[in-house]
Amino acid sequence: MRFVDEFRDAGTARALASRIAELCRSIPGEPGREYKFMEVCGGHTHTIYKHGLEDHLPDTVTLVHGPGCPVCVIPMGRVDDAIAIAEQPDVIMTTFGDMMRVPGSRGTFLESNAAGADIRMVYSPLDSLKIARQNPDKRVVFMGIGFETTAPSTAMTLLRAAREGIDNFAVFCNHVTIIPAIKAILDSPDLRLDGFVGPGHVSTVIGCRPYEFIPRDHGKPLVCSGFEPLDILQSVHMLLRQLAEGRCEVENQYSRVVPWDGNPRALRAIAETMQLRPYFEWRGLGFISHSALQLRDAYRAFDAELIFDVPGVRVADPKACQCGEVLKGVLKPWECKVFGTACTPETPIGTCMVSSEGACAAYYNFGRFSRERVRHATALPTPSIGRR
């Protein structure tokens, strides 16, 4: 399939893998040194596990999974708030599919539906607007989640709702911004990283400039990366090459999609409809100032937090849950005390176990096996009859 297969070619991957291994050996310093890179974005985490990308990396390169899964950073209190809105009369709540199984303190959206609420999965906020048009006697709320990647689509929907005068539509805004999250990681004292595989789709909107403080102030290189497995492998290679050549800068691997200055139209749409909140709670990371978006006063009429009676109660994360350490890359998923036993994809305690982009769910679903034993099992070839 065009535009997919060329980014997943195993031969190219093997060639790149051997260049990565070679670079690791040639970097001046102590031989056998380990390199840790954080992929910020949950989309990258998903790709890494889905394609088994780590099989192409030498043992000396470790990928640490970062905080960029939008579902994983939503605190329980916000899920409770969404359910409280959905339970009010004549409300249709809409959101992206990944949110359906995220546990609040009183259960998930799926369970709310089973108890009588009407919470629907949509692929775009514009679908919510369509539902609002089709149901003039209901109040339709879109739960907006995600980084700058999805915020423009919520913004465009708000602009359209205002233009068309659709007054039974509202947004429960939970959009967050990436830079404060990366700052929180960089300020974390227990973290040892050699560089970042930078977000791809966020950067299509904000561009590469906002990351320039990372090499400048923190001495870590960052490479904005695409989401196909060869993109990520190439980004790792670019990071290692910077280290080998003694450079430390922001580079753009995903230049086929990411303009250096971002997407001014998308940024304008966000700026027109939303403003920074003074502070916002992130699951596992706590309160981070100026890290999330809320609707501007001009769009009050669409703000679900003003229209509805939202409890807004802060719910502490379950004690056993170590999502925060996992999100910061301090703990590997399997190092969490409840991983895989009390906390599983079907009964998640922490949000990292819910979304397919969450580090724990990705590891549990795709990577939960012993590589040595698997190497033995997969050594037997499939008979080459009948291959497509």
Add this chain to the structure above:
Amino acid sequence: MTTDEQQVLDRIDRARRRRPRVREERITMAHGAGGKATHTLVEALFLDAFRNPQLERLEDQAVFPAAGGRFAFTTDSYVVSPLFFPGGDIGELAVNGTVNDLAVSGASPLHLSAGFILEEGFPVADLQRIVASMAAAAAAANVTVVTGDTKVVQRGKADGCYITTAGVGVLERDVELGADRARPGDAVLVSGPIGDHGVTIMLARGELEISSDIASDTAPLAGLVDALLDAVPRGVRCLRDATRGGVATILNEVAAASDVAVVVDEAAVPMRAEVRGASEILGIDPLYVACEGRMVVVVDGAQAPAALDALRSHPLGAGAAVVGTVAADPPALVLLRTEFGGTRIVDMLIGDPLPRIC
């Protein structure tokens, strides 16, 4: 891998073998998706209440001896939305699905029952269309609908038309097939391109604004099973039609029931470009997408070429392929060798990506 990580993996493995328990207070859509939640409901609730050796096998049908012969018996309900879709409708599905659940035991399907739950206000013309296509499907599969039932519920208490069929067949061959019979060294085949039905239904709902020529693969598989068992009378371990939950769910059932590893080669899995494209766009894994006319075959490795020839010689198996092998270790796990050259787990489906697919 460190020993610490291995200890965690071993602990998870033990946790997974524990008796399942239904934790939810109410039924959610996930309980009907054919994945983990469905299995938990079946094993913890239904199996617990009805426990008997036939049911414990958790096959798609029960095989029982009577009057000096062996018979297969099965039932299935159909709630697909929309009722009419490219390549078929709920009526054709209700016949083929039950015929296939009988056929994959090696039985020749004989008779079906049909129960209709109709919503007040449902157009009689639509019901006529559905019944006509059931009659045509029954004739094509060489079965007769010999008994039935009709109920009508108030408007809003059902979605148009639901159908439940049950079927009985006779085992004329001396075969014992089951998900628990896979052995290391066996080969795994699929009888054609996967995921056509599920993607067709998704697109037919018109919510995604993607258009395509793809049609459901709904078909009766008894003829294909006959062709396979004629050519390979010994050495076929297990047949399963890959419906709700897709090929991945079947392979997980085989891996768990036989306590073996199933290793699948991603590049070998036959799939139409439309299915692959739609799956990429929607972020779903085609291995979990339903088929209604494809089966998974586990066969003695030495017999794989003969099995493949037999499948391919039949029109419904023209796209058959060997997709993987069975290994001893790690037990109860399905592994995928990715096209990219890596390895990953293919677990049971969690959650509910595509409700009411059949």
